[in-house]
Amino acid sequence: MLQVLNASWALLLGMTLLMVGNGLQSSLLGVRGSAAGFSAFEMSVIMSSYFAGFLAASRMTPGMIRRVGHVRVFAALGSFISAVLILFPALQNPIAWIAGRAILGFCFCGVYVTAESWLNNSASNETRGQALSLYMIVQMAGIIAAQALLLVPDPSGFLLFVIPSVLVSIAFAPILLSISPTPAFEATKPMNLRQLFKTSPLGCVGLFLLGGVFAAQFGMSAVYGTAAGLSLQQISMFVSAFYVGALVLQYPLGWMSDRTDRRRLIAFVAGWGGAAALLAVFMAEHFLVLLGAAFLIGGCSNPLYSLLIAYTNDFLDPEDMASASAGLLFINGLGAIAGPMIIGYGMGVVGPSGFFILIAVLLLSMMGYAFYRMTQRAAPSVQDTGAYTPLTPSATPVAMEYAQEFAIEAAQDDQDAA
Template sequence: MIQVLTGSWALLLGMMLLMVGNGVQGTLLGIRGGLEGFSTFQMSIVMSGYFIGFLGGSRMAPLMIRRVGHVRVFAALGSFISAVLILFPAFADPWIWTAERIVIGFCFSGVYVTAESWLNNAATNENRGKALSLYLIVQMTGIIAAQGLLVLADPAGFILFIVPSVLVSISFAPILLSVNPTPAFESTKGMSLKELFHISPLGCVGLFILGGVFSAQFGMAAVFGTEAGLSVGQISIFVSSIYIGGVVLQYPIGWMSDRMDRRFLILIVTGIGAAAATLPVLMPGRFEVLLVTAFLIGGMSNPLYALLIAYVNDFLELDDMAAASSGLIFINGIGAIAGPVVTGWTMGALGPNGFFVFMGILMFGLLAYGLWRSTQRAAPSVEETGDYVAISPSASPVAVDMAQEVYIETSGDETDETATSATQ
């Protein structure tokens, strides 16, 4: 870990500042939208714009990089992010905000692709898994730190929009001045969605549903807080709890994943997340209940993303894992686009707690489907599964490819050891 930090500290520092900027604007818009009088459904459209742009950026960024290079793409997209962050308070209109969120999502996706390709190039086969884990910690730390900035100024003013713009601008300096030579960007042959679904129906359905759950958390948590009458400080603590849960529980769940039936663990994690979503509905009006719920939902949904990818990998040949990445990301991205919109509709119909009702329905639905799939075929044994690799649902295709490389490397090593033992 120290070796990774020493070689990539500038890149990781820059990415943390970027995540602070992204985390501030995501929560701040949810609060500011309420102050501007936007309806819950209007805010859900605004928030879904980010995921539309993110999915488009994950597709377009590799083409842009191959055309003009990493540095130009990184600098250009970063400039757009910084500019749009300042424009939000200047034009308080939900449709303009939606367009700006699409741009922000597109640019952040491209920036992630560029930065993560640098990180992947700097890593070796021996430390790639540690590099990915450290990158995940940096991402989550940045988002959690961002919530603390919300209490430093009035969300009705301009300061909280200027601060993330400045942080994003500053973040490019350590990255562009210190990174290693730009790597070659290679694309892998994809796998059709039909093939993916045939290989792992549970994995595909799970990633689609999880896209809706994660985007509801990332896009609508602050909107929920505003509708529920929470103070700015309470909203920042509530949103932070989601990501703290994701960091704290990621590795214990990953440890268990390598030592037990992975599908059974998916069902346990999903069931806990579903049960947690019912707590605010059964015990309304209690802030401490909201914090426990946020911690558990974040702590279950974030590791669940990596669990589902690992579960799909358990049914793939090593040569097909990289090809499956783009399809898995696309499925998750489609669910993410729909998540905020359906959440907004549910909150409009049921009130603020519709936020939890929506996530609860999704998690219970995944639990039911997983139980049914358990009757259709046996899960791979623990000895046949590869290692769990921690990764965030907000990761770009490059980070997912990194995770697949780690999975392939560890699986290959285990195969070699098994073959060696058999010949002795």
């Protein structure tokens, strides 16, 4: 671990600042949009546009890097992020915010792709798993820290938009001053979606449903808090609880996934998250219940992402794992785009409880489908399953292929040992 920190401390520091800026702008827009009079559905489209931009960048950024190089892409996209962040309070219009969020999604994804390719280049086969774990911890810690900044007094209405802009600008300094460009990478040709679904129906359906759940946490949790009448301090704690749960439960569930039938674990974890969401629907007046529900939902949904990828890999040959990653990412991205809009519509119809109702429907549907798939074919033996690699649902193609490389190496080691 110390070896990874020594080699990548500047990159990890920069990514922490980036995640603080990204986490703050998402929650801040949720609070300020409601105060500006935007409806729940308008806010859902604004939040959803981030994931549309993110998905577009996941396809386009590798080509941009091959044409002009890592440094130019990194600096250009970072400049756009800083500029857009300080434009939000000046453009109090839903259309402008939709466009701004789409640009942010595109730029943040491009920045992540570039940073992750540097991280991948600096890691060895022996340290790849540790580097992935540290990267995930940095992402979660940055988002959690961002929620505390919501409480900074902002009498002018601009300060909280300036803070993430400054943080993002500062984040590039340690990265660009300490890392040399890496060779342009070649994107792996994606596996046909029909073939991918045939290989792992549960992996595909689960990742689509999970995209909606994660997008609800990242995009709509502050919107829910505002609609439910929570104070700014309570909204900060509520949003943080999702990511604290993800940090705390990621590794225990990962340990379990390597020792049991993954379909059964997927079903039970999704069931726990769905039950927590239902509890929040019926006991929303108790803030501690909301915190506990957010902790469990975040603690279940984030590890589910890695669980579903690991389960899909169990049915793939090592040489097919990297090509499957692009398809899995695309399916998850479609769910992330649709999720906030459905939640926004639901909140407009039934009120704030629509937030938790949809999360419950998505997670319980995943649980039901996992139990159904258990009746369709036998599970691979625990000895034949691949390695669990921690990832967040905001993973880019580089992080996904990075994790797949780790899984491929582990699978090949197991074959050599056998």
